Amino acid sequence: MDRLIYVAMSGAKNSELRQATIANNLANVTTPGFRAELAAARAVPALGGPGLGTRAYVLQQTPGADMSPGVFQQTGRDLDVAVKGQGWLTIQTPTGEAYTRNGSFQIDSAGLLKTGAGEIVQGENGPLTIPENNRASIGIDGTVTAIDVQNPTQSVEVGKLKLVNPANDQLEKGLDGLFRLRSGEPAQTDPAVQLASGGIEGSNVNSVEQLVNMISTQRHFDLQVKLLQTAEQNSRSASSIMSLNG
Amino acid sequence: MMRSLWTAKTGMDAMQFNVDVVSHNLSNVNTNGYKRERAVFEDLLYQNLRQAGGASSQQTSLPTGLYVGTGTAVVATARNFSQGNLQKTDAPLDMAINGAGFFQINLPDGTIGYTRDGAFQVNSQGTIVNSSGYELSPALQVPQGTTSLTVAKDGTVSAVVNNDAAAPILLGQIQTATFINPPGLESMGGNIYKETSASGAPTVGIPGTNGLGAVDQGYVETSNVNATEELINMIQAQRAFELNSKAVTTSDQMLAKLGTM
Numbered sequence: 001m002d003r004l005i006y007v008a009m010s011g012a013k014n015s016e017l018r019q020a021t022i023a024n025n026l027a028n029v030t031t032p033g034f035r036a037e038l039a040a041a042r043a044v045p046a047l048g049g050p051g052l053g054t055r056a057y058v059l060q061q062t063p064g065a066d067m068s069p070g071v072f073q074q075t076g077r078d079l080d081v082a083v084k085g086q087g088w089l090t091i092q093t094p095t096g097e098a099y100t101r102n103g104s105f106q107i108d109s110a111g112l113l114k115t116g117a118g119e120i121v122q123g124e125n126g127p128l129t130i131p132e133n134n135r136a137s138i139g140i141d142g143t144v145t146a147i148d149v150q151n152p153t154q155s156v157e158v159g160k161l162k163l164v165n166p167a168n169d170q171l172e173k174g175l176d177g178l179f180r181l182r183s184g185e186p187a188q189t190d191p192a193v194q195l196a197s198g199g200i201e202g203s204n205v206n207s208v209e210q211l212v213n214m215i216s217t218q219r220h221f222d223l224q225v226k227l228l229q230t231a232e233q234n235s236r237s238a239s240s241i242m243s244l245n246g
Numbered sequence: 247m248m249r250s251l252w253t254a255k256t257g258m259d260a261m262q263f264n265v266d267v268v269s270h271n272l273s274n275v276n277t278n279g280y281k282r283e284r285a286v287f288e289d290l291l292y293q294n295l296r297q298a299g300g301a302s303s304q305q306t307s308l309p310t311g312l313y314v315g316t317g318t319a320v321v322a323t324a325r326n327f328s329q330g331n332l333q334k335t336d337a338p339l340d341m342a343i344n345g346a347g348f349f350q351i352n353l354p355d356g357t358i359g360y361t362r363d364g365a366f367q368v369n370s371q372g373t374i375v376n377s378s379g380y381e382l383s384p385a386l387q388v389p390q391g392t393t394s395l396t397v398a399k400d401g402t403v404s405a406v407v408n409n410d411a412a413a414p415i416l417l418g419q420i421q422t423a424t425f426i427n428p429p430g431l432e433s434m435g436g437n438i439y440k441e442t443s444a445s446g447a448p449t450v451g452i453p454g455t456n457g458l459g460a461v462d463q464g465y466v467e468t469s470n471v472n473a474t475e476e477l478i479n480m481i482q483a484q485r486a487f488e489l490n491s492k493a494v495t496t497s498d499q500m501l502a503k504l505g506t507m
Binding site: 012015019022023024025026029030034037059061063064076102107110116117130132133148150173174175176177210217218225229 | 248249250251253254256257260261264284286287288289290291292293294295296298308309310311312313314315316317318321322324326328345346424425426427429430443444445446447449455456457458482483485486489490492493496497499500503504507
């Protein structure tokens with residue numbers, strides 16, 4: 001049988017992987033701060049053997065995430081923040097600093113500012129602790145102020161969130177869904193990054209785009225299957241010509 | 247089988263859970279002192295199917311790798327402890343906390359429960375109890391023949407007995423408690439929360455001092471559920487569920503195509 005079946009198979013497998021990426025994006029259509037994963041295909045010509053270079057296999061790759069901003073959702077919580085425009089919030093992970101756009105924070109029993117998943121939020125000078133009987137307020141520049149609930153005129157500046165803005169091509173999404181610098185180094189603080197408090201940023205998944213991508217991927221897959229069937233028919237016809245009983 | 251089937255399944259699961267949370271909020275839209283909950287989502291782990299920088303031939307390396315995400319998951323339900331509306335009832339034993347703090351309730355198991363539901367009653371022994379019959383802590387006794395009962399902003403409870411308005415009897419003082427992290431409290435049902443390691447230990451004090459809200463007699467605190475917001479959440483969850491079910495259908499059709507080849 002012609003090696004066409006292997007080329008078609010590589011196309012079908014490519015569609016299947018692309019479908020997995022699209023399904024992940026659709027599953028995260030309501031995850032705060034989620035950045036849609038991009039999918040791209042690349043031709044890999046089969047070289048080395050004799051004959052004409054007519055065969056090119058396909059390789060599926062994820063060149064990174066779509067960095068466009070998501071929709072701002074008003075929640076009214078003091079500890080919810082969204083990054084305006086470009087920029088990232090910093091959190092601590094066992095493997096160093098990581099960056100996220102999901103600004104739905106909590107305080108734990110010790111007053112430590114944490115993310116919803118329990119990771120410690122990184123300030124410019126380390127973690128931020130809100131004293132007891134205080135209400136936290138996060139300013140436009142990331143300044144965290146603790147306001148005495150009893151006496152609202154009394155407020156203490158607890159610290160400042162570490163806001164960074166590295167170039168998109170320096171960032172990559174880790175296996176935990178958080179972003180880190182490709183170099184592995186911590187990013188520089190950028191004073192120009194601004195926040196909006198009282199709301200969170202939604203997912204930037206464009207469901208229409210993903211749905212259209214999914215349909216097109218499905219049709220692409222169907223085409224590859226059709227090619228496999230054609231290859232089989234060709235092979236059968238060739239066999240019947242060779243058959244003595246034809 | 248196809249990865250995308252399982253990925254889309256996590257999306258459908260998450261959205262179903264979201265609808266569960268939304269419907270719980272909506273069903274408690276009239277519950278005294280109820281605080282609304284919100285499901286918190288996170289993307290699940292990514293699988294590294296091909297490392298960026300890996301060799302694509304002897305001389306070249308791949309500029310980008312292949313990472314495939316495995317879907318979404320609910321990581322927490324976060325309770326929003328914002329103030330509910332204060333509804334006037336004029337009942338002398340209805341109390342609402344205006345600001346931070348919880349009433350303390352002696353639970354039958356000997357521990358203390360915390361609640362924002364201030365619709366209290368008097369039981370047959372004259373003790374002030376909540377709607378489930380559990381005593382307010384510290385316990386307060388209403389004497390026989392009480393004609394009127396007054397709860398001050400600072401929680402001081404006094405009674406006028408046998409119409410003797412000139413000599414009201416001091417019954418005691420209601421103390422309220424705050425937590426550094428109220429969303430860490432565990433919900434017991436019956437409008438009662440319990441202390442956990444995440445909420446921290448309670449700070450008990452006199453209402454109206456040290457950041458504790460004042461007690462308003464004749465009011466109950468209504469639920470802080472915002473029906474419009476819940477409806478929007480429900481629509482969003484429904485559509486996201488449909489999108490994920492569409493992904494399941496598509497993946498299934500691709501598999502079916504293979505099966506009938």
